[in-house]
Amino acid sequence: MTDIDRLRRRRRLLLVLALLATVIGLVVLNLLDQLGKDRAGLIAAFLSVVAAAAAWEATGRASDTAEDARRTAEIVARIERERWLAELTPKFEFALTGEGDRAARLLVHLAGPDPLGHLDSVTIRIGDDDYDHTPTQQRLVYSNPNGPTPEEIAAHVWGPFRLRPGIDGANEHGRELTFTDLRVGRGRPLALNRTMPGWWMEGKSYESWQQEYAGHPLRLLFTCHRGEETWQITRTADNPDWRPAEPVTT
Secondary structure, three states: OOHHHHHHHHHHHHHHHHHHHHHHHHHHHHHHHHOOOOOHHHHHHHHHHHHHHHHHHHHHHHHHHHHHHHHHHHHHHHHHHHHHHHHOOOEEEEEEEEOOOOEEEEEEEEEEOHHHOEEEEEEEEEOOOOOOOHHHHHHHHHHOOOOOOHHHHHHOOOOOEEEOOOOOOOOOOOOEEEEEEEEOOOEEEEEEEEOOOOOOOOOOOHHHHHHHOOOOOEEEEEEEEEOOEEEEEEEEEOOOOOOOOOOOOO
């Protein structure tokens, strides 16, 4: 129960008590009348009590109405803001093309909406697959004290591609990068590398690692900023065949 609801209950209780006091007062006045006492002063007193209770209740109702109107206005404003943000949600288009068997280029194009105008900054983060790699981490920690640290396993990209470290501002693990001032209708080409198995994955080759992710899409998380507004958008891009094309024989 809110504070407003509690106040309403108290006002109703006081009004009932005032009405009850009025009834009792009328009964007392009737008895006094039978005893020949002057009723004028008592009647005035009771009427003032009733008037005060009624005025207090009316003031409370007006306050409740103003508070309800304020809360309704806040709800409407929030709904309108959410609708406005949804209408301005950035729309991206992608083109992922292979460049040899171990590299690729991702063209990120801000296609709209036109009223958005531009984005102050865009952070692109490469997502992992859906598997929980925590058991793998636990096995490595307990079975091999010289194995990878939890931070190394968390930094490893569990997917077919990563950003090329150090290019276009990508971090050392190829996990994410940030660029600024992207206008609607413009794009940025990003350099990618095929991922490799972790150094601790004994016996796993590049080919067997990529075969595990054959047909798995590249997962992307966009965090976009414009002024004080923020949008987070998840998208995927198709993973081209990692194997080099076989020569055509005649």
